[in-house]
Amino acid sequence: AQTVTQSQPEMSVQEAETVTLSCTYDTSESDYYLFWYKQPPSRQMILVIRQEAYKQQNATENRFSVNFQKAAKSFSLKISDSQLGDAAMYFCAYRAQETSGSRLTFGEGTQLTVNP
């Protein structure tokens, strides 16, 4: 079974600085997808960024970028120019390239605090 591990229960960053959240995963599949979701206090789960495992190029979305290391099974999220609105719980998630079903497997989350 696939597992996702986020080893940092809490992280903090100063406003306007950069922070990196770590995620590792375990799978025997060669083709899969990885996601970062953000969950603010409202608990609405919001998609931040997506990475296809077959793509070598790291995904970017404005201030958010990932460092995808397939061999190391590592998928970290970098947030540049941190803003107060970035404060939230961040979840790393894995999805296999399944022909039927597309369940997400989530990590335990990293609580990000942004200090003014």
Added chain:
Amino acid sequence: DAGVTQSPTHLIKTRGQHVTLRCSPISGHKSVSWYQQVLGQGPQFIFQYYEKEERGRGNFPDRFSARQFPNYSSELNVNALLLGDSALYLCASSYTDRGGETQYFGPGTRLLVL
């Protein structure tokens, strides 16, 4: 366009009762997934439905059941509620493009079992 909607937003039940949670997907999305998120943990997959057919089931007891309707909305039913069923229940709808399938979540239903 409206996002994924869920009802009710909050619910309080007592042990042994049953509950029905509802989800309406984003227009054009044909797949709906359900997740349970216990406080302090990541969401756990319960079910996925596509075109009214069950496509996947997580490690949950038979007390949990779901169905999808012709308009792609979905219901999650939980019978014989236990205290441990207290959680945020998230619904996600999804579509598939060249980059694969991406799930978009609703605001959730907070269930408290007393």
